[in-house]
Structure formats: C-alpha cells, structure tokens
Amino acid sequence: MSVDRINDILPQTQCTLCGYSGCKPYAKAIIDDNESIDKCLPGGLQTAQSIAALTSQQLPDHLDEFKKPNTKVRIDPNECIGCTKCIQACPVNAIVGGPRLMHDIISDLCTGCDLCIPHCPVDCMDVVSSNASLPDPDYLKLQHNLKLNTDEKQRNRRSSRIQVTKDRTSQQTMSLIELAIQKAKERKGHTIEES
Numbered sequence: 755m756s757v758d759r760i761n762d763i764l765p766q767t768q769c770t771l772c773g774y775s776g777c778k779p780y781a782k783a784i785i786d787d788n789e790s791i792d793k794c795l796p797g798g799l800q801t802a803q804s805i806a807a808l809t810s811q812q813l814p815d816h817l818d819e820f821k822k823p824n825t826k827v828r829i830d831p832n833e834c835i836g837c838t839k840c841i842q843a844c845p846v847n848a849i850v851g852g853p854r855l856m857h858d859i860i861s862d863l864c865t866g867c868d869l870c871i872p873h874c875p876v877d878c879m880d881v882v883s884s885n886a887s888l889p890d891p892d893y894l895k896l897q898h899n900l901k902l903n904t905d906e907k908q909r910n911r912r913s914s915r916i917q918v919t920k921d922r923t924s925q926q927t928m929s930l931i932e933l934a935i936q937k938a939k940e941r942k943g944h945t946i947e948e949s
Contacts (some may be wrong), residue, residue: 756785766891766898767865768846768865771796771822774793777895792820799820802820824886836855837853839874840870840873843869846863847860862889863897865888
C-alpha cells in the first residue's frame, strides 16, 4: 500500500474539501496518520469503498448519500475585469484568459471546487448545477502538476528578479557611498591646500 496508489484512486479535483491542500496530501495522511477514508466528497462512496479495499479500513455508517453535488463555476462576461486572480487560484487550469481580458471556464475541466470564487474582486463568478460528470482524474492530475510546475517557475523567476534588483541596489548604494567618500576626501584636500 502506498501514497501513490491511494492518490490514483482519488478524483484529483484538488478541491481541499477533505481539509488537505490536495489529493496527494490527503492520500499521504491516510497512510501516515491513519486519516479517515470518508473525506473525499467529490469521489463519493465509490472512492471511499476503493480506498477501504486497499487499506482494510472499515467504511463509516454515514456514507449513504456521500457525494458533493455536481457543480461548475460560471463567469459573467459582462462583469469580469480580467484581473487573473481566479486563474491563479484554479488548481487544475480550468480558467483561461489574460490580464485585462475577459476570462472563461473550460467546463470540461472545471471540478466545481469553488476555490476561485473568493479571489474574484468583482464577484462575477457563480456556482451552477451541472449534469456533467467529473473530468478524467488522470487528466486533472496532469493539469494540476502543470499548474504546480508553472507556479514554481514563476516563483523562481520572481526570486531571481528580486535578487538582481537587490544586487543592483547594493552596488548602487556602494557606488554612492564610495563617491561620497571620494568627494569628502577631495573637499578635505582642498581645505588643506587653501590653508
């Protein structure tokens, strides 16, 4: 039994409804901390049964109606200001758009996790009912990993730019200090010559 095997069973919605930051951390908690197997609402009873079979944990009695309602997120095109905050919050790259351009949801990818909604500064996003099933877990896992890699690259680029700026500022500060010292020495030299 491994974290990866349990992670493969989970639906990869990365919705955080289980109380963990994504599917893999939840799978790790099941293995390492004996976490309850009944926390994945999008996966529902079928996912809990599969994990129970793998881990030999007993299913809790309350799992009769154990499933998150199937929802999707919708963006009102008349209200969207193109701030990109929802794009940054989406764990599976289901939102497209760019700065100052209207965004849209790729409905086939949206898991209805609603993580994007609190980030919208103009409240242009709604949760709507959907008859569509959850997207393919393998594809969602791929999208989530792409998102993590992109976020890491952006953090590294920002960190590099910050370091370059600090180095330049430090060099400029040193140059200014050296220039001030040189001018002070020159002034001192003129004062001695004048005396």
